[in-house]
Amino acid sequence: MVKLKIPEHQVAGHQAKTGILGPLIDDSGKFYKPLQGDERGSNELAFYTSLYSDPRIPSNILKFFPSFHGSETIDASDGSGLHPHLILEDIVSNYTNAAVVDIKIGSRTWQPQSSEDYIRKCLQKDRESSTIKLGFRISGLRSVGPSNKLWQPHRKLLMDLSADDVMLVLRKFVSSDGDVDEPDVVFGSRVFVPVLEELLELKKWFEVQTIFHFYSCSVLVVYEKDEKENEKKSARAVVKLIDFAHVVDAKGAIDHNFLGGLCSLIKFVKDVLAGLGDAGNNVSKDEC
Amino acid sequence: MVKLKIPEHQVAGHQAKTGILGPLIDDSGKFYKPLQGDERGSNELAFYTSLYSDPRIPSNILKFFPSFHGSETIDASDGSGLHPHLILEDIVSNYTNAAVVDIKIGSRTWQPQSSEDYIRKCLQKDRESSTIKLGFRISGLRSVGPSNKLWQPHRKLLMDLSADDVMLVLRKFVSSDGDVDEPDVVFGSRVFVPVLEELLELKKWFEVQTIFHFYSCSVLVVYEKDEKENEKKSARAVVKLIDFAHVVDAKGAIDHNFLGGLCSLIKFVKDVLAGLGDAGNNVSKDEC
Structure with a gap:
């Protein structure tokens, strides 16, 4: 089980540190973004899932997107229990x-x-x-x-x-x-x-x-x-x-x-x- | 007094031929556009008035605007009497x-x-x-x-x-x-x-x-x-x-x-x- 923490560098969006459901990071450069419960969540998951195999996207353009490592159900930052998260590149980890x-x-x-x-x-x-x-x-x-x-x-x-x-x-x-x-x-x-x-x-x-x-x-x-x-x-x-x-x-x-x-x-x-x-x-x- | 007529080639905007106040043209390539009564009219007149003396507009860009010959009060197309008009280039006259x-x-x-x-x-x-x-x-x-x-x-x-x-x-x-x-x-x-x-x-x-x-x-x-x-x-x-x-x-x-x-x-x-x-x-x- 990886140890997850609240990101310091998140500047917009829902923030876990304010006590609500927000993203988490690990020490290996991954960013865990909670899937929004409605169609926004499924829309974003579908976007990332198809993006890297979409032949219409030129290779020089893919670098503008955070790399994507699937989705996983993990303990939510707000203590509400298990919640599905997108696993993305933690852009600031470098x-x-x-x-x-x-x-x-x-x-x-x-x-x-x-x-x-x-x-x-x-x-x-x-x-x-x-x-x-x-x-x-x-x-x-x-x-x-x-x-x-x-x-x-x-x-x-x-x-x-x-x-x-x-x-x-x-x-x-x-x-x-x-x-x-x-x-x-x-x-x-x-x-x-x-x-x-x-x-x-x-x-x-x-x-x-x-x-x-x-x-x-x-x-x-x-x-x-x-x-x-x-x-x-x-x-x-x-x-x-x-x-x-x-x-x-x-x-x-x-x-x-x-x-x-x-x-x-x-x-x-x-x-x-x-x-x-x-x-x-x-x-x-x-x-x- | 120049003889004015209803333009055939007007494709959008208020059209004189439908019996309402609309633009007119003469035989010398001028287009008479009725000034709208509210701030839209004064705004358009002010725009044309300053455009051709505005040093910020590059000369190659001025060609995109119809040439402007001032404004004049003439008989309106709808028979309602005198009405102020912008005098513009009739773009299709050539x-x-x-x-x-x-x-x-x-x-x-x-x-x-x-x-x-x-x-x-x-x-x-x-x-x-x-x-x-x-x-x-x-x-x-x-x-x-x-x-x-x-x-x-x-x-x-x-x-x-x-x-x-x-x-x-x-x-x-x-x-x-x-x-x-x-x-x-x-x-x-x-x-x-x-x-x-x-x-x-x-x-x-x-x-x-x-x-x-x-x-x-x-x-x-x-x-x-x-x-x-x-x-x-x-x-x-x-x-x-x-x-x-x-x-x-x-x-x-x-x-x-x-x-x-x-x-x-x-x-x-x-x-x-x-x-x-x-x-x-x-x-x-x-x-x-």
Whole structure:
């Protein structure tokens, strides 16, 4: 029986540490996500189950998804007994001091087939957050600075950011400290150059793929904040897609909702890089 | 006093010929669009008034907008007396036999600041049409075949098209006749090669512009169907943007809603071209 614990780096979604059913991790780099009881759970399980054997997904795109190790019924974090969990890659387990941001992509988080009640709830949240204005919202963020100083803004503060706020949050995210109005952006190009490359690779696929529409799915950006570890190749900043409870069949059209939000995020990342001066200029102009 | 008449080629919007207030044209290539009485009218007038002197708009982008000749109070088409009109370029006036399609871009037609009532109405229409599914809806289409055979599907038929339906409608649009299930697509590459080029140019701008968000704005595609005229350079297929009553300040973010819908349309145009075989292959792969 593996020893499971509550993840420190989870920045969005239901969190086990608040006493409710939430994900767990083990020491071998696995992330145990409780299956949601309704169709969301079965939808996400079905997505992961078929993803890695789907010949329509190009191999360079598979790296954007957490690896999947099946499902298992284990003791739930809330003490309610056995509960089925997805077994996924614990994305942050490779990092000594991971900085993480979760960005929910799309200006609409509900799929067309949703119930009226669900649409009403999502639409209200989309209107109250930056989702409708910016095409995404930051769902969570966590970063630990030099003297163990934690920067983890409350989700409610992150929900409804203006364009200027997003610029500041992204700049703080790549600073050593994070807790200042003029961030030092020391990790700026080391994070956002590879992140921009990956986002552009993802964009290229979203311009043509007519397989899935990803509603309420997030882009997770993770990088290594520990100065000693940061130079290692394994500590390269990564972009991952997570949360597939609301993925639906594309029915012949591209995912214009996700693509629009992704392009909006890309523009912010480019603007942050442009603001770094020379440090941000080592990405090809052709790609921008 | 110029002699004004009701335009034959108007495919969407309020139409004078149904007895209500609608646009008029003259013989010199001008299009008189009645100003809507509420803020929509003043918003569209303000947009056109500032557009051509706005230094932020690149010169290659201005060609996508109808030229603007001010506003004038003239006799309304519905006999109600004098009414203020925008004086615009009559886009189809250069063509002997213009085929026209009006495509309302975006998966959301309402701006965030709209009234609850307006949002409810738009959302209902967006859900009932292809807008939410495809990121656009075809608002109107008109094409006259060889023996003066008119193909002008009723707007209600065009509203809620599936991806397959859109492919068929676009193929029919570039056929000589239009009224068949297996369109001859004779105008296929002559229309969609230049149209794709223009859509990609527009896309490039929408990936970076943080000036305007264009809600409920249409892409108009026009081409010459008259075989004798079709070879002339002046008869080249064009892409224009029209309807700016719901343009709002971008507040620092790109127009992810318009961009997503535009990319969806581009994918359809590419797929139509790809289906033409060799005829459609004279567009650079790099651009796709």
